[in-house]
Amino acid sequence: MRNKIATLPACFWLTIWWGCLWMNETCSVVAVEYGSDDQQRLVKDLFQGYDKLIRPGNPQEKTVVIFQINLAVIIFVNDQKQEMKINGYLDLTWKDERLKYVEAAYGGNLSTLRMPSGKVWQPEIALVSTTDGKYGPSYRSNVLISTTGDVQWVPPFIYKSSCHIDPKFFPFDVQICKMYFRSLTYNSDEVELRFIQDGNHSNFEVKDYRNNQTSGTWDLLDAPIHAHKLVINGVSRDYVECSLVLRRMSLFYVVTILLPCIMISFLTGFVFLLPSKGKTNVCLSILFAIVVFLLLMSNILPPGDTLPLLSEFLFFTFIMNVLSTFFTVLTININYRGPNTHTMPTWMRILFLQVMPVMLCMCRPVRHTPKARIRRKAPFLKEQYSPVAMYHNPQCAQPMPLLGPSGEAEDFHHSDRLHPDQATGSGRRGSPILALRLTPIRTKRMINKATSPIIVSQRSIDSIISKEVEMFAELLADVPGYQDALKAVAYIAGNMERKTDRAEITDDWRFMSLVIDRLLLWIFFIVTSAGSMGIILNSPFLFDSRQKLA
Secondary structure (H helix, E strand, O other): OHHHHHOOOHHHHHHHHHHHHHHHHHHHHHHHHHHOHHHHHHHHHHOOOOOOOOOOOOOOOOEEEEEEEEEEEEEEEEOOOOEEEEEEEEEEEEEOHHHOOOHHHHOOOOOEEEEOHHHOOOOOEEEOOEOOOOOOOOOOOOEEEEOOOEEEEOOEEEEEEEOOOOHHHOOOOEEEEEEEEEEOOOOOOOEEEEOOOEOOEOEOEEOOOOOOOOOOOEEEEEOEEEEEEEEEOOEEEEEEEEEEEEEEOOHHHHHHHHHHHHHHHHHHHHHHHOOHHHHHHHHHHHHHHHHHHHHHHHHHOOOOOOOOHHHHHHHHHHHHHHHHHHHHHHHHHHHOOOOOOOOOOHHHHHHHHHHHHHHOOOOOOOOOOOOOOOOOOOOOOOHHHOHHHHHHOOOOOOOOOOEOOOOOEOOOOHHHOOOHHHOOOOOOOOOHHHHHHOOHHHHHHHHHHHHOOOOOOHHHHHHHHHHHHHHHHHHHOOOOOHHHHHHHHHHHHHHHHHHHHHHHHHHHHHHHHHHHHHHHHHHHHHHHHHHHHHHHOOOOOOOOOOOOOO
16 A cells, blocks of 8 residues: 555645645635625725726816925935935825725724725826935835725835035035925826915924934924926926925034134234244145145035135135235345345335334344444554544443453553553553553443542543553554554454444344234234134124024
8 A cells, every 4th residue: 555655646746735735825815804804895895996097086177185295304415416315204195086985884993994005096296306216205105095085195205305505605504405296297287286384384294203313414494395386398287395494513614624724824924923934834834734625625515606605714814825925935035135235225224123113012122332433544543543532432342351361351450560661651642452451341440449448430530541541552652563453453343343234234134024024913913803704704694593493
């Protein structure tokens, strides 16, 4: 027996398996039909002879579609691509007379019937301003059919729509992103789009099913919705305009871009406080930083013929930096001028060395008393180089002290060292070399030592100094090479005077460059402050106090 069963053909066993599978499916269908018999009868009665391609209602009448849109989340707004991505769901309601039924005839507990959206007629409402090619909802949910024939369809969506970005007042800007919905195949005489109005104004229904997860970049100020008629190829079509009024959260851009730019703009003016050698390097570094910020702005905002507020501020800073570089080069040129290359005009000396320092509260260090101007004319007369004459000259320079063998300045009281026979001379003039060894201060010190504690008047001191100088001159009058030494001293003194004159002229040019730097510092500070405030405060949305929608 076992051998006969084993020899049965495989097709026999396959037939038995298919039979069991069919009986299982039949039993399950019968059970379902038995459990929802009223609903099955309702579906069979409603859709028997129903054609979803035929528009409901009278052909001469319009099918009214109530349009609502509920916003959940603003996912992002891409400024560069000028597009917006949002999440939410549509709410479309229309009346189909063919789907009316009496609830009592079907058990009395079927007030709403849920059917796949592909089973009933649809108005084919689509987003025509899409940027990714998806015109309809992302998920086709079931439709709800009521006893009165009202059909409600609430499909969720993730729309990516175009959004025109006006970057004029970036980052203190408000953008209006618009979405356009209309029926793709029906005109205004066939399908009319309406929405529920609250007085004369209608809005989105703003809901968030993610625990009030709002956009981190934008505040939603308003969400108006309007219905319009559009004529396309001579055919009038209804369309709905849904707008989102978005205000940018500017704190991120203020901290990362605006504040550094403001600091850089003021740093441009404070360059004039630096010494001449380091100014150009700082100016070029600031210039490169501004260029980097300009390139960053070009990557954030879309290209167009509108200059953004922040780019306008950067361009203003760029111009100020170029001007500061130009004036820096000018002041460096003035700083390194000298008597061998330039001559300072009188008006420039009066304006920049006398008038402007007072106006800018600048105080120049007090110069020392000008040294004696030894006449360097031939012939070299003895009277011109008389020590007494040099001493009584009010512009006489204070001579250098004579160093002794120990390297210390000696207090040379010559009256103690003169021979009595040398106390009187032949009336010849002495040498100015002696004047280099004896100064009024040292003589006064010697007299104080000799006469202390007696108080000696200035006139007595001058008399004593004159006599001592004459005595030293008479002492050295017969020294060989006296005239040659006198000429050498006059030559050295003349070179020192010329060097002092050149140094004074160079100091005048340097002080003039400091005055110009101080003047430019105030000018750049005032212009930068006024320009920055004028540009930034130009935005009408800087102090926008409108509350965002909850």
